[in-house]
Amino acid sequence: MTRRAGLWRRMTRAFDVDAVPVTVIDDMAPDPxxxxxxYADTAGTGxxxxxxxxxxxxxxxxxxxxxxxxxxxxxxxxxxxxxxxxxxxxxxxxxxxxxxxxxxxxxxxxxxxxxxxxxxxxxxxxxxxxxxxxxxxxxxxxxxxxxxxxxxxxxxxxxxxxxxxxxxxxxxxxxxxxxxxxxxxxxxxxxxxxxxxxxxxxxxxxxxxxxxxxxxxxxxxxxxxxxxxxxxxxxxxxxxxxxxxxxxxxxxxxxxxxxxxxxxxxxxxxxxxxxxxxxxxxxxxxxxxxxxxxxxxxxxxxxxxxxxxxxxxxxxxxxxxxxxxxxxxxxxxxxxxxxxxxxxxxxxxxxxxxxxxxxxxxxxxxxxxxxxxxxxxGHLPPAGSESTPEEFDEILVEDVVFTYQGAKTPAVAGVSLRVRRGQVVAFVGENGAAKTTMAKLLGRLYLPDSGRITWDGRDSAQMDIDTLRSRIAFIDQDHTRFPFTAGENIRIGEWTAEPDPARIEEAARHAGAHQFISALPRGYDTLLERSLSGGLSVSGGQWQRLALARGFFRRAALVIADEPTSSLDAAAEAAFYHRLREYGGTIVMITHRLGNVAECADYIYVFAEGRVAEQGTHAELVSADGWYARSYLLQRQSFEKVDSVSRQNGSSSTNTDGNSLPEPIRSS
Known part of the structure; x- marks a missing residue:
């Protein structure tokens, strides 16, 4: 009887695709x-x-x-x-x-x-x-x-x-x-x-x-x-x-x-x-x-x-x-x-x-x-019921909480802040402090789980999403390399606008991209994708300048610059923020180089563990002798030391990040 049962099992194994189980390869575990x-739906089909x-x-x-x-x-x-x-x-x-x-x-x-x-x-x-x-x-x-x-x-x-x-x-x-x-x-x-x-x-x-x-x-x-x-x-x-x-x-x-x-x-x-x-x-x-x-x-x-x-x-x-x-x-x-x-x-x-x-x-x-x-x-944006202002006097973030899918703790845990028209507002803090998440919430890339973000008292969650985003230029460090021409890579910053070559070139000049684009084989008509016929590639820094030009081309009421110059040296980053200040409008900047924050920002929010730990002007924060003051002084001393060595060697430093920071910041 046992022999027959064994023979029957061997015969039925020939019909069973599950006789060889799914092998888990490293981190390739199946998601339930x-x-x-x-799998269950198919296996249960009669x-x-x-x-x-x-x-x-x-x-x-x-x-x-x-x-x-x-x-x-x-x-x-x-x-x-x-x-x-x-x-x-x-x-x-x-x-x-x-x-x-x-x-x-x-x-x-x-x-x-x-x-x-x-x-x-x-x-x-x-x-x-x-x-x-x-x-x-x-x-x-x-x-x-x-x-x-x-x-x-x-x-x-x-x-x-x-x-x-x-x-x-x-x-x-x-x-x-x-x-x-x-x-x-x-x-x-x-x-x-x-x-x-x-x-x-x-x-x-x-x-x-x-x-x-x-x-x-x-x-x-x-x-x-x-x-x-x-x-x-x-x-x-x-x-x-x-x-x-x-x-x-x-x-x-x-x-x-x-x-x-x-x-x-x-x-x-x-x-x-x-x-x-x-x-x-x-x-x-x-x-x-x-x-x-x-x-x-x-x-x-x-x-x-x-x-x-x-x-x-x-x-x-x-x-x-x-x-x-x-x-x-x-x-x-x-x-x-x-x-x-x-x-x-x-x-x-x-x-x-x-x-x-x-x-x-x-x-x-x-x-x-x-x-x-x-x-x-089911994930499409809801239809807007609030009108979207062309300009605004202030944007208010009121006790906003946001948690990423699958996370146990909120990335943003009850943040309140204000951005006034014409200001340059800086978000600073350690990596993982929620600066980028807060920027994405401001840019309407995410909706808060609770709390509100209002433009002159109107809830941005109730506005038409396309109209609202047209008022915002979001320039981030993880810029996308679109397989288009150099000019088209800039123009898609506001693709509904007429393809005006003069406006494209103006945006490229603001971003410091005009010189290298002009040197390309077909200038602004050069295809920037090596895998396509007639295309070529440019450096990471040049791609970043194209992303900056895309932001300038948009001419938005609110510009969010989330470390968009991470591939550029310190001098180039400083030049960008000065141009951004001249660009006008309202700017939210995120950077680890606090010297640029001191020169450009009207108001500063220091983030830690998903909350605002400090806020104020540069002078107020330095006087408060908190994390910002210690970090700023440490970066300045580091930069001065390197600059002194460079002068002794007969050269100038333009490639110092100055990212050394003191002990971790804690939210208050």
Missing amino acids: DGWNTG YRTVARRLPLLIATSIRLAAEASKPRTIALLVVQTASSLAGAFSLYATTDVLAPLFGAGATPDRIRAALPSMLVVLLLTASRSLCDAIAKAFAQQLGPMMDARAMIRLQELCTRAELVAFDKADWVDASQRAERGSISARSMLAITQQVLQSLATLIGVAGVLAVLHPVLVPLLLLSVVPRWWAAVRVARLDYKVFVRWVEGRRRQNLLIGLAVTTSSAAAVRALSLSGYLVERYRRITDAYLAERLQLVRAETSSMIVGNAIAGFFTGVVYAVLALLLWRQAIPLAVGGTAYLAVSRVQQALLGLAMDINELYAEGLYLEDYRSFCDDAA
Whole structure:
């Protein structure tokens, strides 16, 4: 008994894709909200569910096609119906062809008697072929239109969703699955076309067989159901592995990116990372390969069993047909028609099984797309109910609290501050003190969990987000390197404005970028992306100057400069802040170089542990002898010491960060 149980377990392992468990690679642990949800949904799907969902899947496919082009969709359905009717009637007409051919008399006479029916069959067959070709043409036109709608919707949602959505652990995995699902609508339309064609053929042929002899219909079903079972099982297993290896494939792509991109090429060689990166890639690939091979074994075993059972019942069908002919239960002509009907209905049923399998699988991918779009739509900014002022007298932050997704403690823990029109306000403090988070809240990149940020008494959370952000220029240290020309990289600071070359150049001059841009092969029309034809790359400092120029081009009422000069030397940073002061408007600056704060800032907020620990003018804070005073004096002494050494060596210092700080600051 034990031996039989062991043999049974070994046999069933061949069908089980979970016989090889998912291998966790370093920090590539599966996220329960990302992988396991899709895994559980797929594993729990039964065959009845597949059949039950078929009408919904077909209706969804037709509705999506109609959203892309209603006239083409109607035409497709009409032509497809005509094709199906032509196929059914051609089979009925086949009996009229075979009856004279199998009858008595001379061969020429039999052929002449069958000729009218033969012409009808040929006409119907040609009509069906023509209709199929036209239907395929409509489907090929609808496919790209459906893809375009789906991808545009995905792009719109991903670019408009609140920034907090990107802090969710499963956002990237879900968006990748959604990208795969975005092409499922087109695939579903093509498969739906085949399903409708197979269903129409099946109904027509089943009607013929029922008239010839009713026993043939259930026998035919028995010959196809096992293959149907195998096909649906394969789809479930395939989808299961796809879902739970999304993160693994993404990690593989990231490692490939490190190997082939110019931005990482120097670091990979300087650190001699070839062996390390290859080994990490090999471990992920080997783990995926082991599971993939088990998947192939499970799928192959399922198909072998299904085909074997189906083959047996197919033999039974032909044996019954032969028996009916032998006993003269049906005429020879009807038997010939029945043979053709058996072949056609088998092809239709088998094709239907495969098509429904694919339709269901694509429906699962489409569901990923739909669920991601629904989730992203839930993160869209609310419609504005408050008007947004062109200018403002003051911005008030009132007891604001904000916590990042998954964090246990607030990043901003009850901050209140004021920014008056025309002021230069500085946020300073140690790394992690919440300066950048507060800047993002001011820039309406995040909404506070509690508290308010008001512009002249109007809550910014109730304003139209696009209008509000058009009043703000956010220049941060993590600037994006857009694959556009140098001029376009500046113009997108306010892309709705006219592309005025003089205004672009003025912004570049303010940022100290005009000189290096002019030296590029095509000046402002030079493409700044080495991987594209005719493109090239510039240095990190030059990219930062382009980001600064983008901020100058915006001409906003509020400018937030979050360490935008981290790649520039001390002298260049000082020059930037002086230009920013001349630029006008209201400025919130974040920097660790307190000498620039002393020269430029009208008012200073010192952050610590998510709170405002000190505030005041430079003179007031120095007099208070707190963290700011100690840090400022320490930086000044450090700079003076370096400057003295430089003068003794006959050179001037322009590359001192002066980031040495005293003991950690504590919020009061």
